[in-house]
Structures are given as C-alpha cells and as structure tokens.
Amino acid sequence: MKRVLLVVAYxxxxxxxxxxxxxxxxxxxxxxxxxxxxxTGEEVEVIGGSRTDAGVHAMQNVAVFDTASRIPAEKFSxxxxxxxxxxxxxxxxxxxxxDFHPRHQNCVKTYEYRIYSAPxxxxxxxxxxxxxxxKFDIARMxxxxxxxxxxxxxxxxxxxxxxxxxxxRTITALEVLQRDGEIVIRVSGTGFLYNMVRIIAGTLMExxxxxxxxxxxxxxxxxxxxxxxGPTAPAQGLTLVRYLFQDHPDLT
Amino acid sequence: MKRVLLVVAYxxxxxxxxxxxxxxxxxxxxxxxxxxxxxTGEEVEVIGGSRTDAGVHAMQNVAVFDTASRIPAEKFSxxxxxxxxxxxxxxxxxxxxxDFHPRHQNCVKTYEYRIYSAPxxxxxxxxxxxxxxxKFDIARMxxxxxxxxxxxxxxxxxxxxxxxxxxxRTITALEVLQRDGEIVIRVSGTGFLYNMVRIIAGTLMExxxxxxxxxxxxxxxxxxxxxxxGPTAPAQGLTLVRYLFQDHPDLT
Numbered sequence: 328m329k330r331v332l333l334v335v336a337y338x339x340x341x342x343x344x345x346x347x348x349x350x351x352x353x354x355x356x357x358x359x360x361x362x363x364x365x366x367t368g369e370e371v372e373v374i375g376g377s378r379t380d381a382g383v384h385a386m387q388n389v390a391v392f393d394t395a396s397r398i399p400a401e402k403f404s405x406x407x408x409x410x411x412x413x414x415x416x417x418x419x420x421x422x423x424x425x426d427f428h429p430r431h432q433n434c435v436k437t438y439e440y441r442i443y444s445a446p447x448x449x450x451x452x453x454x455x456x457x458x459x460x461x462k463f464d465i466a467r468m469x470x471x472x473x474x475x476x477x478x479x480x481x482x483x484x485x486x487x488x489x490x491x492x493x494x495x496r497t498i499t500a501l502e503v504l505q506r507d508g509e510i511v512i513r514v515s516g517t518g519f520l521y522n523m524v525r526i527i528a529g530t531l532m533e534x535x536x537x538x539x540x541x542x543x544x545x546x547x548x549x550x551x552x553x554x555x556x557g558p559t560a561p562a563q564g565l566t567l568v569r570y571l572f573q574d575h576p577d578l579t
Numbered sequence: 580m581k582r583v584l585l586v587v588a589y590x591x592x593x594x595x596x597x598x599x600x601x602x603x604x605x606x607x608x609x610x611x612x613x614x615x616x617x618x619t620g621e622e623v624e625v626i627g628g629s630r631t632d633a634g635v636h637a638m639q640n641v642a643v644f645d646t647a648s649r650i651p652a653e654k655f656s657x658x659x660x661x662x663x664x665x666x667x668x669x670x671x672x673x674x675x676x677x678d679f680h681p682r683h684q685n686c687v688k689t690y691e692y693r694i695y696s697a698p699x700x701x702x703x704x705x706x707x708x709x710x711x712x713x714k715f716d717i718a719r720m721x722x723x724x725x726x727x728x729x730x731x732x733x734x735x736x737x738x739x740x741x742x743x744x745x746x747x748r749t750i751t752a753l754e755v756l757q758r759d760g761e762i763v764i765r766v767s768g769t770g771f772l773y774n775m776v777r778i779i780a781g782t783l784m785e786x787x788x789x790x791x792x793x794x795x796x797x798x799x800x801x802x803x804x805x806x807x808x809g810p811t812a813p814a815q816g817l818t819l820v821r822y823l824f825q826d827h828p829d830l831t
Contacts (some may be wrong), residue, residue, distance in 0.1 A: 413705070416699050451636055
C-alpha cells in the first residue's frame with residue numbers, strides 16, 4: 328500500500344462543494360473517488376484538505392488516498408485526468424508518508440475573493456467573480472482588512488452553522504488589490520471557519536462602500552456575534568488559490 | 580427613427596460566431612436581433628462590427644440598428660440585458676448618426692490570444708485560454724511578432740477561405756506579455772483578415788518553441804502563401820478586447 332497526495336484544481340460551478348456527500352449529489356471528492364475506482368478497481372474515500380463550499384473554485388486543493396495499485400504515484404495525475412470531468416484536473420500526484428493527513432499538517436491556505444464592479448456584468452468575468460454595480464474605495468477596504476490580520480476569535484465572521492471546536496484562527500496576510508479590472512481580496516491563514524472568507528468579503532465590501540468605518544472591524548471582532556458582520560458574499564467569487572504545507576513546501 | 584450603437588461583451592463558447600446566419604444556428608447577432616424584437620416588436624438585422632469566429636469571445640464588439648421605439652438610446656443596454664442570455668451583455672448603448680456604419684469607420688481593434696502553458700490543464704483557465712504543455716520563449720515570440728507590425732500583405736496569415744478584396748492590413752502594435760500565469764499575444768490593427776490573429780498566434784507559438792527562427796516571419800510574409808505560416812490556433816483562446824473608433828474614441 329502507498330499513500331498518494333493529489334493537488335486538485337476545479338471549477339466549482341455546479342458542484343455541491345468539495346466534501347463527498349452520501350446522497351449522490353455531485354461533489355469534487357465524489358468525482359475523485361469515482362475516477363480512482365474506475366482506474367484501480369479500489370473503493371476509496373479520499374481524505375480532503377479544505378472543505379470548500381458549493382460553487383467555490385480551487386487552483387490548489389488537496390486530497391490523499393491509499394492504494395495497492397502498482398501505478399507509480401506520479402502517474403496518477405495523468406491517469407485520473409483522463410477519467411475526470413473537464414471541470415476537475417489533477418495538477419500533481421506524489422507519494423507521501425502513510426500517516427500523512429492533510430488536515431493535521433501545519434498549513435497556510437490562500438483564498439482570493441474577486442469582485443467585478445462595473446455598470447454592467449461581463450460574461451467573461453461572471454463565472455469566477457462576484458458582479459456588482461456598487462463602487463468601492465479600496466484603501467478603506469485595506470484599512471479594514473488590516474484589522475483582521477493576526478490571531479483573533481472569528482465568531483462574528485463565521486456561519487452560525489460552524490461546527491469548529493474553537494473560533495480562534497490566524498490570518499497571516501490580507502491584501503486588497505486591483506487586477507485585470509477586478510478588485511481582489513487575497514487572504515492567507517492557517518485555518519478558516521465555515522464561510523469565513525465570504526463573510527470577510529461581504530463585510531469589507533460594506534467598508535469599501537462607505538457603509539461601515541474601517542475601524543468598526545475591531546468592534547465586529549469583539550462582538551463575537553455573526554450579526555455584527557456583513558452579509559456572506561456569493562460563492563462564485565471565491566477561489567482557493569494556494570494550499571501550502573509549511574513543513575513540506577515542495578508538495579504543492 | 581434613430582440609430583443606436585451597442586457595445587457588446589460575450590462568451591463565445593457554444594456560439595457559431597458573431598455574424599447572423601440564416602439557418603437558425605446560434606450567433607451573437609441572432610441573439611441581439613431576437614432581444615430587440617422582443618423589446619420593441621421591430622424585426623431588425625443589426626449591423627455588426629468585427630465578425631468574430633465561432634468560439635471567439637469579446638469584451639467589446641459593436642452593432643448598430645435603427646428603431647422607431649421611444650425608448651431612449653441609453654436605456655437599451657438595461658432593457659436588452661434583461662432579454663439576452665447570460666453569455667451576452669450590452670456594456671453601453673448610445674445614439675449615433677443615422678449613417679454611422681461600424682465597418683466604414685476608421686477603427687483600431689485589439690485582440691488578445693491567451694495561452695496557458697503548464698504540465699496540466701486548469702479548469703479555471705480553459706474557457707478563455709488555449710492550453711498546451713509545450714513551453715515557449717516569450718522573447719523569441721516578441722522578436723518574431725515585431726516583424727508583423729506595420730502595413731503588410733498578410734496573405735500568408737489568412738485563411739484560404741478569406742473573401743477580402745485586399746490582403747493588405749496594418750498592425751499597429753503587437754506585444755507578447757505574461758499575465759496571471761498565462762502568455763498573452765496582444766495585437767492591435769486597423770483591420771484583420773479571416774483567422775489572421777489565430778494564425779499569427781499559431782505561428783508565434785512555433786517561434787517560441789524554437790521550431791522557427793524569429794527572423795523567418797519576414798519570409799512567411801514574403802511567401803504570400805498560407806502554407807508558409809503555422810497552424811490556426813484554437814478559437815477559445817481569442818478575445819476581442821477593444822473596438823476603438825478613432826474619430827469617436829468616446830463611443831466605446
């Protein structure tokens with residue numbers, strides 16, 4: 328037996344999230360399990376990395392599985408890509424230690440939330456960005472976002488359906504930048520609560536619009552109450568762009 | 580009666596090109612004609628700008644039509660967007676002179692051909708880029724592209740099915756740049772022959788791969804023979820990004 332790590336990119340449009348679900352709804356993990364079964368004949372349940380929501384995209388998410396197959400670990404990328412839908416593509420496959428668990432590793436995940444603000448939607452952007460005609464002051468968004476960096480209790484920025492044991496998380500970097508006609512909120516952290524990046528995006532948009540002061544972000548954190556923050560921004564604007572294992576930076 | 584100019588963005592995936600066709604195949608102009616009919620009750624045939632091929636995208640293409648409707652020209656954008664498929668969005672609508680014809684104006688069109696070169700395809704890029712595992716030297720591509728700038732007989736870079744009266748066209752700028760992990764061939768000119776940008780892209784990729792010398796581009800031009808150039812690069816990598824009327828730069 329060997330354990331294989333997959334680095335997975337996907338267009339989340341039309342998928343009910345990353346994590347496999349029992350009722351046959353399409354998920355990224357479900358598609359990976361099917362492709363592995365088709366290739367090796369083995370019924371596996373991959374162990375996934377970040378459990379992205381329905382409609383969220385990834386340039387780098389991860390999954391591991393154990394196999395008795397004699398296919399070299401490095402060849403799984405090619406062989407699985409032939410069996411996966413076009414919306415999912417393995418970027419890399421590599422053997423890891425038999426006890427390697429992606430969610431028990433020290434890691435830094437980087438998400439980008441893309442906002443397209445213009446008088447009219449653009450068909451070339453709306454698959455991977457949130458469109459709005461509202462206008463934003465990026466410097467205000469950055470000033471608000473700066474207050475989120477560091478270790479905080481992020482209860483206010485978490486779905487009330489979060490099942491996390493602790494609401495304390497660490498954001499290591501948050502940048503608000505302009506790229507290719509869009510506003511991008513790029514946020515890195517060692518872990519995120521359920522809906523956390525989308526609630527950060529929804530709240531910073533209110534800051535950028537002038538409906539909230541940048542300084543109010545500290546009050547939102549202190550409130551430890553979901554109702555203190557802004558709305559959850561729509562899923563299609565969110566992409567997991569980097570999944571870095573700090574002790575194994577070469578894996579991804 | 581008034582003449583209205585539409586600035587149109589579209590995702591060309593699944594469309595049989597811009598120009599309306601008689602046999603009911605889906606085209607961008609056909610969708611515009613249908614939306615105008617639904618809105619005004621008038622059967623019109625819009626006069627289009629650049630006749631992009633099947634599968635080619637646009638951030639800015641143009642069309643004009645005449646209407647007796649009392650709807651203000653500026654409001655057509657909003658009203659037509661409610662009636663168009665999500666893949667097509669009017670960016671602007673404005674009244675123009677009754678003899679304004681988009682193809683009889685001095686204009687500069689800018690196309691971008693996007694190439695994603697990586698070991699594996701990315702589901703987040705393959706809608707608007709051409710994927711290949713081949714590797715390219717961008718400086719070589721730029722050196723070859725430099726030889727295309729100016730007024731030339733572009734017979735070698737034109738489909739043999741071109742019906743243009745003259746094969747002479749002027750390229751005003753050609754840049755090969757890297758953006759967001761992709762190679763972008765950005766080419767501006769006062770007019771283009773059928774398939775011209777896609778053949779330029781296919782030829783410059785051969786230059787970038789080392790299969791042709793940059794200087795050979797001059798020989799290709801001089802040959803005035805389609806067979807002297809490289810292959811026609813796939814449509815989905817091509818986007819019309821700017822349609823500038825030189826005498827009316829504020830229109831688009």
